[in-house]
Every structure is written in structure tokens, then in C-alpha cells.
Amino acid sequence: MSTEEDSRCEIRFYFDGRVRILDDVRATDMVMPWLRSEAMRTGTKEGCNEGDCGACTCLVGSLSESGDLRFSVINTCIYPLAYLDGAWLISIETLSRSGSLCSAQSGMLPLNVSQCGFCTPGFVMAILYAQITKKVQTPEQVLAGNLCRCTGYGGLIEATRLAQSQPLDKDFVAEIEGATAVLRKLSRGGFSIVSNNSRIDAPKTLEHLLDLRNNFPSATLVSGATDFGLWITKRLDRPSHIILAKFCEQLLSIETRADVIEIGAAVTIEDLENSLVSEYPELQDWFQRFGGPQVRCSGTLGGNIANGSPIGDSSPVLIALGASLKISSCHLRRVIPIENFFIDYGKQDLSDDELLVSILVPRRSHIRRLAVEKISKRCDQDISIVLAAMAEIAGEKPRYRFAFGGMAGTPKLAERTMESLNPDDLTSDFSPLSDHRAEAWYRLAVSKNLVRNFLDGESSRE
Ligand SMILES: Cc1cc2nc3c(=O)[nH]c(=O)nc-3n(C[C@H](O)[C@H](O)[C@H](O)COP(=O)(O)OP(=O)(O)OC[C@H]3O[C@@H](n4cnc5c(N)ncnc54)[C@H](O)[C@@H]3O)c2cc1C
Ligand code: FES
Ligand code: FES
Numbered sequence: 001m002s003t004e005e006d007s008r009c010e011i012r013f014y015f016d017g018r019v020r021i022l023d024d025v026r027a028t029d030m031v032m033p034w035l036r037s038e039a040m041r042t043g044t045k046e047g048c049n050e051g052d053c054g055a056c057t058c059l060v061g062s063l064s065e066s067g068d069l070r071f072s073v074i075n076t077c078i079y080p081l082a083y084l085d086g087a088w089l090i091s092i093e094t095l096s097r098s099g100s101l102c103s104a105q106s107g108m109l110p111l112n113v114s115q116c117g118f119c120t121p122g123f124v125m126a127i128l129y130a131q132i133t134k135k136v137q138t139p140e141q142v143l144a145g146n147l148c149r150c151t152g153y154g155g156l157i158e159a160t161r162l163a164q165s166q167p168l169d170k171d172f173v174a175e176i177e178g179a180t181a182v183l184r185k186l187s188r189g190g191f192s193i194v195s196n197n198s199r200i201d202a203p204k205t206l207e208h209l210l211d212l213r214n215n216f217p218s219a220t221l222v223s224g225a226t227d228f229g230l231w232i233t234k235r236l237d238r239p240s241h242i243i244l245a246k247f248c249e250q251l252l253s254i255e256t257r258a259d260v261i262e263i264g265a266a267v268t269i270e271d272l273e274n275s276l277v278s279e280y281p282e283l284q285d286w287f288q289r290f291g292g293p294q295v296r297c298s299g300t301l302g303g304n305i306a307n308g309s310p311i312g313d314s315s316p317v318l319i320a321l322g323a324s325l326k327i328s329s330c331h332l333r334r335v336i337p338i339e340n341f342f343i344d345y346g347k348q349d350l351s352d353d354e355l356l357v358s359i360l361v362p363r364r365s366h367i368r369r370l371a372v373e374k375i376s377k378r379c380d381q382d383i384s385i386v387l388a389a390m391a392e393i394a395g396e397k398p399r400y401r402f403a404f405g406g407m408a409g410t411p412k413l414a415e416r417t418m419e420s421l422n423p424d425d426l427t428s429d430f431s432p433l434s435d436h437r438a439e440a441w442y443r444l445a446v447s448k449n450l451v452r453n454f455l456d457g458e459s460s461r462e
Pocket of ligand 1: 052221228229298300311381
């Protein structure tokens, strides 16, 4: 199946005052190399090339359904170039097109925040994103996805606080107005580019996406690319055919019904936070510990589940909440409890022609208490050693669901402990591994303490 839109064989996006049209984009192309080597905008720096340091941070603006411009902060080193289609790319150079520094930059000057200056453009972009979104967050949370290796953070935190209290510069507001008018004339998604032994499909409908999965089962499905990007830049994979999920409208919606919240698989962690925290306020702190702002703006809930990682953060939370997964192929639609999706390490209940369409999260009504505890070496932007999600389910006799990441080859319920309510039974539920993050004994000890504290009704955070 193909629509008129899908016959487009190029991407179009707005950058530095004009629309760029690229017809030779390859499956492995990321934004940062294009910016630095093709567009010759070298203000954006390359640090780690794996989404960790924020040196390559830029913003992307795209039109929402209501026609307003929505912004994301991205790590351009792992952001596929093809995802710029129909969007506005904002690099550090964009901010000085009027000839003067913006307030996120000029506020930094007297604070001596820069020595080698390598990290500075990335910090400016992260601060600008906070200034645009006006989200209530601490400067430390704003900067969690950016590293400075030589200056220290005192001045950066002060500069962030200052920028958060200031309105956007007039020059940038004018840029926004100009970009919005241009984006209204560009469509987003719905193209297929075959170039240099590579193919990229970007379907806009679920039917077309499933059709492509059916016809090309060996093509790589890409959602937010925060895993995929690293396969390209670090593992040096060279996939010849990718199918992009994030232009497909049915995968991007969040629908709240009487009994359930249905979340499209391509909803980003950032958008998920906005809808799930109002139902489960206990998740607020956990969301802030999921990657940094750049990872949350790109990474999707579907990708976090489908990658099957035993240390993915969302799966234990969803298991504890009793969520289900809607999975589809051209031929079959099915709904399964999320815990049944994880068969073994690296093995999920998903065939090559299927995809995860949405996640069904029960409404609050039957959950009396919820706690999510992430144990990691660093507070910001770190992968879990153990993630415990514990729910008390209301009833004449309360029931419990304890789900863990980092304790087995898959995210898993602690079934025996849920029955006995004896934390020592975790030793029967799990035989965790020792690795560079933690020893097995530590994982068991910390998990027992988390369950004990939850059953005692205490917060384990102190
Ligand atoms: C710096 C950094 C920090 C991170 N921090 C965290 C963290 O704190 N916690 C955490 O859990 N993870 C973290 N991650 C890992 C990653 O960001 C998440 O797992 C993310 O949610 C993956 O989603 P994605 O959309 O980017 O997946 P992608 O990279 O697009 O895809 C991942 C896999 O899922 C498959 N897939 C994607 N969507 C679907 C679908 N709808 N149906 C079927 N298969 C699908 C893809 O084919 C691929 O195999 C981090 C990553 C980086 C780079
Ligand atoms: S270069 Fe480090 S996040 Fe991109
Ligand atoms: S000023 Fe050198 S890395 Fe930050």
C-alpha cells in the first residue's frame, strides 16, 4: 500500500533561513556529521558520539496537530538525518543569525563558565530548551544530559537559573514565527529514499507500516534511535534498509479512557511523562532519572520495551502496574500481558513481521500505593543496577506486584515474594549476575531492602 505522499523520494527541512532538500540520505546518516561536514556548521561539537555528553546538542521544532511549534532537544550524533523531514533544525549558529548573542549565551559571559569551550554550545542549547518549554525543573535537571570536563558546574547552574527566569529573545521569537510559516508548507513523513545501496521508508499510516514489515521482515525498525544510533556509531552496523516508526500517527497518540490509558509505541519518554505523572505522581522522580532531556525527547516507550533489555527502566514499572501490549502484523492483532513479552535474555514474543503498536496502562483506581526505585552509580543519565517497581493493589486483602529490572535476563515479577511477602524469598525468585555495575550479592541485598521498606510503608530513598 502506498499513498501519494509516500511517493516522495527526498526529505525537506528548514535550516538557517532556507528549506533544504536532500535526496541522497542513507540509513546510517545522522544529523551531526551532516551539520559539520556538509552544512559546514561546526559550532555543534562531537564528543562521545553515543548520546552521553551533550556536546552535539541541537533543537528541533515541528508542528503539532494544533499547528503550534513544538520543540525537542536532541543529541545530533544519534539522531537520524531522515527524522528532520518537515522540521526546523536549530543549531548554535541559528541563535546568532541576527548578529548578537541570545540571552542564554550572554548570561554565561560574566560567570566564567567556559575554559576550552568544547561543551559550551551544547550547554547553550540545553538551556535554551528549558527557556522555551518553561517546564518547572531545577538547573541540575536541565543540564543532566550535558557534560563539562574542565570548568565545573557552579557558573553553568547560575546561568541556567538566570535564563529560566527570562523571556525568549525577540530575535528568536521572530525566527520562530518565520519557521512556523515555512513548516506549514512542508509535510512531515511519507517518503521512501533509495540511494547508495540504502533504503529508508517513512510511512505515515499503521497500515503502510505493517505492510512494510510484512514485505521486508529483515529491515530494521527504528523508533527514537537512542539504541539504534549507537549501533551505527559504536558497533559500526551498516543496515541497508530502515523503516522509521515516528512519522506514523497511530503510534504517536495517547488516549485516556475510563479504565485504561493507551499509549502509542512511538510516544517519547518526555511526552509520556506529561500524561502518566498526572495519573501516577509517584513516577515523577523516576522520569527525571531516565536518561537526560535529550534522550527523553527522542527515546520512545515502544523502543524501551521492544529492545528487551533486562535493565530497561520502563518495563518493570509497567509490569508492576499490570500493563498489556497491543501487537500487530498484517495478519494478526493480539494483546498480551507485558510480563509475557519477555521470554528470555534477548528473546521477545515478537515475530519479524510484527510490531508493538501501543501499551495499555490501567487507570489508577485499583492501585493504592506505588514506589519506583532506581539504583544506579550516578544519579543523572545512568543505567540501572536494579530497578524495583512495587505496587499495592487495593482489595479486601491487599495484593502486591513486585517487578524488577537488573535481577535476571529479563525484567520479571518476583512471584514467590509477592505471595509470601518475605523479602528473603527474592533469593528464590532471582539469581542475578555479577557484572561491572554490581555484584550479585549487592543486587539481592539492595532489592530485599527495597521490598522490606515498601512493606513497612517507608520511602527507601533516604
Ligand atoms: C545516553 C543514554 C542514556 C540512556 N538512559 C536510559 C535510562 O536511563 N533508562 C533506560 O531504560 N534506557 C536508557 N537508554 C536506552 C534508550 O534510550 C531507551 O531504551 C529508549 O527508550 C529506546 O527507545 P528508542 O525509541 O530510542 O529505540 P530505538 O533505538 O529506535 O529501537 C530500539 C529497538 O526497539 C525496536 N523497536 C522500536 N520500536 C518498536 C516497535 N514499535 N515495535 C517493535 N520493535 C520496536 C527497534 O527495532 C530496536 O530493535 C539510554 C540511552 C542513551 C544513549
Ligand atoms: S557527541 Fe556526545 S552526545 Fe553527541
Ligand atoms: S569548558 Fe571544556 S569541556 Fe566544558
